[in-house]
Amino acid sequence: MANVVRLVLPDGTSREVPRGTTGAEVARSIGPGLARAALAVKLDDQVLDLDRPIERDGRFAVLTAQDEAEALELVRHDYAHVLAEAVQRLFPGTQITFGPATEDGFYYDFAPPPGRGPFTEADLPAIEEEMRRIIRADKPLRREVWDRDALIAKWRAEGEHFKAEWAAELPEGEEITVYWSGEDWMDMCRGPHLPSTGRLDPEAFRLTRVAGAYWRGDPARPQLSRIYGTGWLNRAQLEAHLARLEEAARRDHRRLGAEMDLFHFQPEAQGSVFWHPKGYALWRTLEAYMRRRLDAAGYVEVKTPQLMDALQWQRSGHWGKFRANMFVVPDEVPTTDEGRPPVSGAGRWMALKPMNCPAHVLIFRQGQKSYRDLPIRMAEFGCCHRNEPHGALHGLMRVRQFTQDDAHIFCREDQVEAEIVAFIDLLDSVYRDLGFERYAVKLALRPKERYGTDAEWDRAEQRLRDAVRAAGRMSPEYGWEELPGEGAFYAPKLEFHLTDAIGRTWQVGTIQADTVLPERLDATYIGEDGERHRPVMLHRAILGTFERFIGILLEHHAGRLPPWLAPVQAVVATIVSDADAHALAVVERLKAAGLRVEADLRNEKINLKVREHSLAKVPILAAVGRREAAQGTVAVRRLGGQGQEEMSVDAFVAWLRAEATPPDLKRRR
RNA sequence: GCCGCCUUAGCUCAGCCGGUAGAGCGGCGCAUUCGUAAUGCGUAGGUCGCCAGUUCGAGUCUGGCAGGCGGCACCA
Numbered sequence: 001m002a003n004v005v006r007l008v009l010p011d012g013t014s015r016e017v018p019r020g021t022t023g024a025e026v027a028r029s030i031g032p033g034l035a036r037a038a039l040a041v042k043l044d045d046q047v048l049d050l051d052r053p054i055e056r057d058g059r060f061a062v063l064t065a066q067d068e069a070e071a072l073e074l075v076r077h078d079y080a081h082v083l084a085e086a087v088q089r090l091f092p093g094t095q096i097t098f099g100p101a102t103e104d105g106f107y108y109d110f111a112p113p114p115g116r117g118p119f120t121e122a123d124l125p126a127i128e129e130e131m132r133r134i135i136r137a138d139k140p141l142r143r144e145v146w147d148r149d150a151l152i153a154k155w156r157a158e159g160e161h162f163k164a165e166w167a168a169e170l171p172e173g174e175e176i177t178v179y180w181s182g183e184d185w186m187d188m189c190r191g192p193h194l195p196s197t198g199r200l201d202p203e204a205f206r207l208t209r210v211a212g213a214y215w216r217g218d219p220a221r222p223q224l225s226r227i228y229g230t231g232w233l234n235r236a237q238l239e240a241h242l243a244r245l246e247e248a249a250r251r252d253h254r255r256l257g258a259e260m261d262l263f264h265f266q267p268e269a270q271g272s273v274f275w276h277p278k279g280y281a282l283w284r285t286l287e288a289y290m291r292r293r294l295d296a297a298g299y300v301e302v303k304t305p306q307l308m309d310a311l312q313w314q315r316s317g318h319w320g321k322f323r324a325n326m327f328v329v330p331d332e333v334p335t336t337d338e339g340r341p342p343v344s345g346a347g348r349w350m351a352l353k354p355m356n357c358p359a360h361v362l363i364f365r366q367g368q369k370s371y372r373d374l375p376i377r378m379a380e381f382g383c384c385h386r387n388e389p390h391g392a393l394h395g396l397m398r399v400r401q402f403t404q405d406d407a408h409i410f411c412r413e414d415q416v417e418a419e420i421v422a423f424i425d426l427l428d429s430v431y432r433d434l435g436f437e438r439y440a441v442k443l444a445l446r447p448k449e450r451y452g453t454d455a456e457w458d459r460a461e462q463r464l465r466d467a468v469r470a471a472g473r474m475s476p477e478y479g480w481e482e483l484p485g486e487g488a489f490y491a492p493k494l495e496f497h498l499t500d501a502i503g504r505t506w507q508v509g510t511i512q513a514d515t516v517l518p519e520r521l522d523a524t525y526i527g528e529d530g531e532r533h534r535p536v537m538l539h540r541a542i543l544g545t546f547e548r549f550i551g552i553l554l555e556h557h558a559g560r561l562p563p564w565l566a567p568v569q570a571v572v573a574t575i576v577s578d579a580d581a582h583a584l585a586v587v588e589r590l591k592a593a594g595l596r597v598e599a600d601l602r603n604e605k606i607n608l609k610v611r612e613h614s615l616a617k618v619p620i621l622a623a624v625g626r627r628e629a630a631q632g633t634v635a636v637r638r639l640g641g642q643g644q645e646e647m648s649v650d651a652f653v654a655w656l657r658a659e660a661t662p663p664d665l666k667r668r669r
Numbered sequence: 670g671c672c673g674c675c676u677u678a679g680c681u682c683a684g685c686c687g688g689u690a691g692a693g694c695g696g697c698g699c700a701u702u703c704g705u706a707a708u709g710c711g712u713a714g715g716u717c718g719c720c721a722g723u724u725c726g727a728g729u730c731u732g733g734c735a736g737g738c739g740g741c742a743c744c745a
Contacts, residue, residue: 107740118672211740212672219742223672226740258680267718267736322745355745389670389743390736398744488745507744539745576702603702611706625704637705644705 138198304359396551440479575625
């Protein structure tokens with residue numbers, strides 16, 4: 001074995017150093033400035049502590065704050081350790097468990113001392129202060145390799161039962177590393193870490209909130225007390241992040257919904273939306289658009305019952321798996337006796353539909369279907385109810401009553417791939433029309449509890465993969481990812497995700513290739529050979545639900561919807577009351593042209609009117625004063641614009657009609 | 670469903686160590702007819718989320734419930 005290693009530096013030069021030289025020493029040999037800035041080193045794709053000896057050849061780089069993504073991950077991981085150390089110092093008897101870096105910071109899960117109860121936000125300032133103390137003490141962080149059994153024994157002796165359980169599950173004989181903070185605190189950790197706590201900026205982190213979190217994500221196990229923080233390389237980054245959060249709060253769809261008078265919620269219908277006239281105008285515009293797109297893509301539209309006998313849900317399998325989340329109603333005449341419950345529950349059980357597919361199969365089964373009839377693309381703007389857990393409800397994003405742009409494509413095996421590819425193209429075009437250039441594509445694979453054979457699942461999963469590849473969406477640009485265990489009980493799911501204002505991602509579109517439900521619900525068609533065959537059923541949605549999609553749409557546009565979607569497309573505002581008649585005439589012209597417009601004749605200054613309609617995010621404001629009334633013109637101002645343009649009423653009507661034309665209709669011209 | 674926090678006027682919020690509630694915006698009225706992001710003056714508006722308890726006395730303290738918010742778990 002050679003006693004030198006050959007390192008290739010980022011600039012392409014290479015150098016040989018004695019085997020066992022540390023990363024820090026190599027950095028020093030390159031330059032003293034670099035050595036001071038060094039946070040860790042990278043050998044090939046592995047990030048190593050500065051004091052780790054280099055034992056093999058490879059591409060070598062010194063990580064500094066310039067390598068932002070990797071540096072942030074290191075720093076956040078270190079903040080998590082400092083958090084754990086601080087909590088154990090302040091609250092002796094606290095058990096440490098697990099604490100990774102996250103998207104914008106870090107968290108750590110603790111089991112608080114017996115009798116103390118979970119940590120609360122009131123504890124955070126003291127913990128932050130202790131963290132700063134540990135950072136200022138500049139404690140060296142030192143890696144140490146342990147024998148697994150010795151470590152388990154140590155954790156047990158110290159009452160760290162969660163750590164002991166964790167270590168016991170690591171493979172026998174595996175090298176386990178711990179990191180010491182100074183000489184008096186340690187945690188089991190794979191690393192890497194900065195050389196010392198003093199490399200953290202004591203002013204670049206903040207503890208943000210506390211939360212409960214199950215140990216190993218399992219509700220059957222103890223609930224731990226999680227502390228979240230955000231952490232950065234320096235104070236300026238932290239402040240920029242906090243500013244971004246404030247900006248995100250301003251575009252929260254729940255806030256915009258109230259400000260723009262679109263919808264509200266109240267306890268009488270928890271988790272269900274009260275759509276106001278303007279919110280429903282947006283809904284209707286979106287629905288009309290989707291209906292045109294589906295019509296053009298060869299779909300037929302149906303409408304199916306809201307309540308169905310439980311028997312049909314038993315046949316489909318939903319009753320077995322999702323009964324706890326269904327609204328179930330007895331088919332019974334309620335008693336009028338006072339003081340008695342209105343129903344006894346003795347009648348047949350019905351359920352509000354949680355989804356549309358079993359009803360669509362019932363339509364498919366009416367009459368015999370020939371292979372020549374396929375594909376049948378059966379769409380429904382189906383209103384569904386699901387009894388979601390209370391803690392899951394979240395504005396428009398997660399509700400108990402919702403309407404899907406749902407459809408089921410009944411097709412032959414040989415049509416599946418083309419149908420999926422066509423669907424992805426349609427979805428892509430719809431998202432672009434609605435202002436979304438970026439979305440993530442994920443494949444949710446077979447769950448533990450499922451119907452159908454492994455062979456069927458193999459084929460169904462492969463079909464979706466093939467279609468994504470054929471559609472050209474299997475790339476990092478589309479956030480391509482496979483999610484094991486996350487599919488539906490009857491089929492794998494191709495999922496399309498969009499991101500909300502504060503970075504949470506939500507599934508909107510989906511397509512699922514299902515052979516299980518056609519079997520369970522006995523859907524057949526007559527093939528070319530005269531025999532009965534099972535169709536494949538593609539469950540698919542583009543918006544997902546109108547509720548969630550409108551929520552994301554509002555956040556994406558920060559409420560400033562393009563004119564074709566805006567509930568109020570223009571306001572005609574007067575400057576003096578002498579212009580009232582002219583303003584009303586202009587509004588009549590615009591309404592006759594099918595536009596959504598309002599007149600503002602209030603005895604208020606134009607400044608106030610401009611301000612209020614701007615805050616209400618009306619895309620176009622037309623002001624009329626004496627001059628416009630006399631000349632038959634309007635002064636047009638765009639939302640967010642500075643000046644205004646005077647144009648004739650005819651020109652304004654034509655211009656606004658063009659501005660407000662939905663993108664699909666624009667393409668048709 | 671689980672953990673933590675929150676709930677005071679239409680909205681946003683203040684209200685100390687327990688002594689019968691306050692601001693701004695909005696609403697309403699009057700004046701003002703004004704040229705592109707807040708005209709002035711006046712005025713009304715509250716079972717302090719709900720139910721119990723402690724207390725001479727509860728917006729304030731305690732318990733329960735409901736709803737909301739942030740996570741966790743769930744998401745056909």
